[in-house]
Amino acid sequence: MNTVYIDSDTMRQYGIDFLTGEACALSMRQLCEIDEAMMRTYLAYTGIQTSIREIAKSQYNNRNKYSVFLTHEVIEDLIIMRLMEENQMVVEILPREQQGFSMRKHLLVGQSDEIREYLKRHFDTDGTGTFYQIGRTYAIYEQQPRRGFSNIHGFTGISQ
Numbered sequence: 001m002n003t004v005y006i007d008s009d010t011m012r013q014y015g016i017d018f019l020t021g022e023a024c025a026l027s028m029r030q031l032c033e034i035d036e037a038m039m040r041t042y043l044a045y046t047g048i049q050t051s052i053r054e055i056a057k058s059q060y061n062n063r064n065k066y067s068v069f070l071t072h073e074v075i076e077d078l079i080i081m082r083l084m085e086e087n088q089m090v091v092e093i094l095p096r097e098q099q100g101f102s103m104r105k106h107l108l109v110g111q112s113d114e115i116r117e118y119l120k121r122h123f124d125t126d127g128t129g130t131f132y133q134i135g136r137t138y139a140i141y142e143q144q145p146r147r148g149f150s151n152i153h154g155f156t157g158i159s160q
Contacts (some may be wrong), residue, residue, distance in 0.1 A: 001110035001118060004083065006076050014038060014082045016075060019060055019067070030072075033058045033065040041081050042068065080107070080138060088112045091119065092135030096128065103131055112139060 004010060008018070015035030034042065039052060058067035070078075083090050087109040095103035108115050119134060127134035 001108060001114045004079075004107040004109055005104060006079055006107070010079060011075060014079050015065075016070070016078070017062070017065070028071055029069040030075075031060075031067065032070050032075075033060060033062050033067050035065055038078060038082070039066045039068075041078050045074070045078060045081060083107065083109050084138060088139065089115050090138040091115055092137070093132050094135040096131055096133050105135070 011018070015038035017033045019031040019033060036052065039055065043050065043052065055066055057063050058065050060067055080090055089108075089110065089112045091108040093106050093108060095105060108118065123129045123132075123134055
């Protein structure tokens with residue numbers, strides 16, 4: 001079992017490079033360059049029916065990558081999708097409201113049994129702990145439907 005924070009290092013690890021955080025007036029969309037593996041994930045996420053060979057490469061920093069506008073939420077969903085390719089389960093752990101503490105949301109990834117055992121030891125039956133609470137849980141069913149899933153929650157198995 002591992003803990004994953006969705007930060008710039010994790011984004012780079014999974015093939016996302018920020019070019020600018022000012023792609024729109026509110027910085028809600030970021031112009032990014034993504035590698036081929038992440039572009040394939042993006043196409044599956046959006047349900048866009050096209051061959052990756054037909055998509056033009058980036059005209060910005062790295063001409064071997066693809067340029068796309070992504071929101072922070074979409075980046076998070078794409079990384080969760082990639083994590084699901086490597087793990088049985090991904091569980092979102094959310095910070096609880098605490099005065100004087102600054103805690104970050106993170107993901108637990110790994111084998112289902114190991115994560116469930118960890119959650120039993122550290123969280124109450126209602127999903128709350130001292131500083132954190134359990135958010136969404138993602139798991140792949142054996143008979144996974146294959147379709148465009150413009151939302152990660154339609155793609156993955158269960159949600160708490």
